[in-house]
Amino acid sequence: MSTPLSIKIDRSSPIPLYHQVVQGIEGAIRDGSLASGTRLENEIELAQRLRLSRPTIRKAMDDLVQSGLLVRKRGVGTQVVSSQIRRHLELSSLNDDLERAGKKPTTTLLSFEHIPAPEHVQDLLSLPKDVSVYHFTRLRSAGGNPLALMENWVRDDIVELDEKSLRAHGLYELLREAGVNFRLAQQRIGATVADGAQADVLDTEAGSALVTMQRTAVDDTGRNVETGSHVYRADAYSFEMTLVQR
Amino acid sequence: MSTPLSIKIDRSSPIPLYHQVVQGIEGAIRDGSLASGTRLENEIELAQRLRLSRPTIRKAMDDLVQSGLLVRKRGVGTQVVSSQIRRHLELSSLNDDLERAGKKPTTTLLSFEHIPAPEHVQDLLSLPKDVSVYHFTRLRSAGGNPLALMENWVRDDIVELDEKSLRAHGLYELLREAGVNFRLAQQRIGATVADGAQADVLDTEAGSALVTMQRTAVDDTGRNVETGSHVYRADAYSFEMTLVQR
DNA sequence: CAGTGGTCTAGACCACTGC
DNA sequence: CAGTGGTCTAGACCACTGC
DSSP, rough: OOOOOOOOOTTTSSSSSHHHHHHHHHHHTTSOOOOOOOOOOOHHHHHHHOOOHHHHHHHHHHHHHHHSSSSEEEEEEEEEOOOHHHHHHHHHOOHHHHTTTEEEEEEEEEEEEEEEOHHHHHOOOOOOTTOOEEEEEEEEEETTTTEEEEEEEHHHHHHHOOOHHHHHHHHHHHHHHTTOOHHHHHEEEEEEEOOOOHHHHSOTTOEEEEEEEEEEEEEEEEEEEEEEEEEETTOOEEEEEEOOOO | BBBBOOOOOOTTTOOHHHHHHHHHHHHHHTSSSTTTTTOOOHHHHHHHHHHHOHHHHHEEEEEETTTTTTEEEEETEEEEHHHHHHHHHHHHHHHHHHHTOOOEEEEEEEEEEEEEHHHHHHHTOOOOOTEEEEEEEEEEETTTTTEEEEEEETTTOOOOOOOHHHHHOHHHHHHTTTTEEEEEEEEEEEEEEOOHHHHHTTTSOOEEEEEEEEEEETTTTTEEEEEEEEEEEEEEEOEEEEEEEE
C-alpha cells in the first residue's frame, strides 16, 4: 500500500531539488493528502516518477526523518508519523507561539555594561586575552505580561552594542546584522524558585516556579559568540523538542 | 592551513565506511590530535587520501556537524568546534553521568495497574479502541538519593508488563527486549514547585523546585508506544542539549 | 581568481523484513 | 523470495568566500 505523491519540481528554481521534495511532502502532510501512518512510495519509484536521482530523494527523506515527520524501516518502508506527535512538533517554542498569536514580545533593558570578561565568561566563550564583553540584563514580556529575565555576555570583537540598539532590537537580530551566522548552541534547562527580586521583576510571587536556561552559541567560524543565563515564569513558558534516534 | 588526519579504513569491517570516518575523526578530536578550531582538509583531498568517494566523506561530515563536533562554511572550510562547547556535549544527561560516576540508579515501583486508557492517554498514544494501557508510577534514585518521580502509560498490545519485571528492569530495556525500536520522542520541559506528597517521596522540602518533563515516544512502525510525565529534583537534574542550525 | 563546500546524476550491490 | 531502505562509487557543475 502506498500513496502516489503529486509534487511539482521546478528545475529553474533556485531552491535545491531535494528541498522542493521536502516542501512538497511537508505540504502534503499539512493539507492532509498524506495522512498519519500512510506509507510512502519506495525511494526508487519516487525518484523515477519525479525524474530525480535516488540520492536526491534520499537527501529529502533524511531531512524529513530528522525533523520528525517521517519514520523509516529497512526492508519495510517509510511512513508518516502520527498526527498526535506532529501536533506537538508545530508548537515549537512558546516564544514563536506568542508571536504568531499576535502577543508581540517586548523587551526592557535593565542594565548594560562593557567590561573585561569575568573568569567564568572568559572560559565559556574561549576568549582571547584582549577581548572584553558586553554584559546586560533584559526583561522580556508578551502581551504586557513579564515572561523572562535574561542575563547575557557577548564578546565585543564581533559586534558593537549599545543601550540604544538593545532597546530597539533583539540580540540575535543585531548579531545577524553584524554578519554572525549561528551554527550551534549548547543549552542546559532546569528549574528554580523565584527569589524576591526575580518575583518582583517578573510580577509573580516569591517561591513560584521558574524554568532556567543557560546557553552558549557558536557561529560558522567556530567562535563562541554569546553566553546567557535566563529564567522564565514556569506558568508561561516551557521547552518543546523532538528527539530523533540516530 | 589544514591538518592531515590519519584514519584507518577497514573495508572488510561490517562497520560502514562513513561511520569509520566518523569514529576516526571523533577519536582524533578526543585524543587531542585534532585541536579546537583546527581546519580539516577539504573534502575532496580527504576522500582521495582515504580512497573513499566524496559522498561517503560528506555523509561522515554531515553526521559530525549534526552531533555538534564540526562547523562548516561554504567557500571556507570545516573546523573543529571549541572545546568549551564540546565539554558540555559530553555531559549529555545527568542520568548517564550518574551511571558513569558509579552512582547506580535504582528504581522503586510505587503503583501499577492495567486499565482502559483514559481519554487524554488515548489521544496522546493514538490508541485503537480495543487497546488498553499499563499505568504505573516509579521513583528513581541515584546513590541512594531520590531523584525523579515518574508516571507512565504504555499500550498493552506491544509488550506484556507486570510488577515483577518493572521492579527488575528499566522500562526502555523491557520495551527493547519486546522488539520495540524507538525512532522519535516528543518532549516538553518545564518547572514546578514540589507539593507535600512529591516532597515526601523525593525526600525534599515542599516548595522546592522541580523540573517537569512530558514525553511521548514513537517506534519505527509509527506507533506511539508510551507517554509519561516525570518530575525531577532541580538540585540534582537538568537537561543538556545541543541545537544545530539546519 | 583559487579554494571550498553545496547540489546532483545514474547507476551498483547489499542487508534486512515479512510473507 | 520479493520488496524495501542502507551504503557506496566516480564523477560533474555550481555558489560562495576571501584575497
